Amino acid sequence: MRIGIIGTGGIGASLTLKLSAAGHAVQVANTREPGSMTKLAEESGAVATTLDEVGRDVEVLITSIPFGRMPDLKPIIDRLPGDVPVADTSNYYPHRDGRIEEIDDGKPEGVWIEQQLGRPVVRAWNSLVQTTLAGKGRPKGAADRLAVPVAGTDLAAKQLVMGLVDDTGFDPVDAGTVEDTWRMQAATPAYCTELNAEQLRKALALADHDAAMVRREAVLAIIGSWEPGGSIFEDIVALNRAAAGLHRLLGQDE
Template identity: 50%
Template sequence: MKVGIIGAGNIGATLARKLAAQGHEVKIANSKGPASLADLSRNVGATAVPKEDAVADVEVVILSIPFGSYPNLSKIFQNVPEDVIVVDTSNYYPFRDGSIPEVDAGKPESVWVSDHIKHPIVKAWNAVLAATLSERGKQSGDKDRIAIPVAGNDPKAKSVVMNLVEETGFDPVDSGELVSSWRQQPGTPAYCTELTAEQLKAALEAADRSRAASIRDALIKQFMEAGAPVSHDDMVARNRAATT
């Protein structure tokens, strides 16, 4: 498939590498321009392009930018055909993104993104840590394979994204329509807890919307106040403990 990725941080770069390795034709862009991506694009097997070109002549666009930056993308989506699948991998963190009243009031993050860019969205790859995505994918059928939730309104688009999740080394789990994607946002049992498919289904069902934001903020406070860097496994353990 032809895939455009906007955002070249840990998640975007890892997806570019993994999808290019699976034979997809990948373009990658960031806010600084293609010259800043020369080394990365060469290393991962993608083509560095301006943001406007990342959404042109592609079948899938993956957005992996800070949540508060989404309004800046509205203009480049004006001419993107509706049948182009757009995937949101981001998460809202008020300490980083600033307060967004609509999301604070309960609008699911990816619904807010869809409203801003005026294009249907599939939410995926948001509920894994960068190191999980990079290092902990496994072959299909492995009993300990980590699962990733995928939410969206269009069954065909969601199916395509679930196949891409599979190719990146994880079991895709259908988490419902986009309005239900709050179940995979920060502060829920499905978020960055490295669960198998059956465990993830139970975690999605157990999500408590009324507690998610406070759990999210409490965890961020813990991580920021830790006296030493928090290890990957400790981060997963803390996420699990806080949401069960």
Template identity: 75%
Template structure:
């Protein structure tokens, strides 16, 4: 499959490596140009391209950029055939993105992204921390394989993206339509809690929209007070599990 990836931060770079290793033809771009992606591309076996080129001839486009910058890539997305899925990995963080009133008032993040791009979008890989994506991929059938929820888009688009999640070493779990993407955003039980497929399906069902919005403020306040030390991502998973009250689900 031919895949375009926009963004070379921790998630975009790791997806470039993993999807290339799975045998896909990956072309990768960022705002700084192909010279800045040359080393990553060489390491992964991908092709560095410009933003104008990244969507050319692809079967799927993966966006891995700061959430508030989604409107900036609309011209790129507009050039894609309607049959090409867009898979988005981003999350809304107010300390980085500034306040987005619609989301603060309850609009699901996937809905907001679709509104900016004027196109159906599949949300995937947004609910794993970067250390999980980098180090916890496992072969299909492994007993300790972590699951990744996938939501939004049409059925065919979601099925395609779920296959790519599998290729990156995680069990894909259908998390619903775009209206359900609030179930996989910050402070939801399925968000960055490193669950297996059975646990994740239960966690999706445990989500309560009002509770997610209320907990998000508390979780954000805690995270914003932290230093990003060596244990940051392990601590983040533990915080998310505790905030969502998953001790019974996890048997603890």
């Protein structure tokens, strides 16, 4: 499959590597020049290109940039053929993106993105910290395979993206429509908690919208208080599991 990826941060770079290794023809772009992606292109075999070119001949476009900058992609999205799905990996973090009143008032992140881009969007991979995506993918059928929620209203687009999630080493779990994307946002039991498919389905069903909104602020405040330096991703997973009361929600012992 011909795949375009916008963004070369931890998630975008890992998707470039994994989807290229799975046999897909990947082209990748960021806000800098293609020369900034030389190492990634060499390691993955992907083609480094420009934002103007990345969506010109693809079957799916994956966006992996800071959430608050998603509206900037509308000119690129507008040039895509109508049948090319868009998948997004971003998350709303107020300390980075600035306050977005509609989301703070409860609008699901997926709905907000669709409104900014004027196009259906599938949400996937946003519920993984970058070290989980990079290092914990497993072959299909492996006993320790983790799962990724995928949500979107366009069923064909969602099925296509679910196939790509499988290619990156994770079991795809249907998380509903774009209206349901709040169930996979920050501070829900499904968000960055490293669950298998059965556990993830339970976590999605047990998500509490109002509680998640409160927990998000508390969790982000805790992470913001940590000293910089070193890898904090395992700590983030542990914090999210604790904040969501995951052991209790899944009927496990503390």
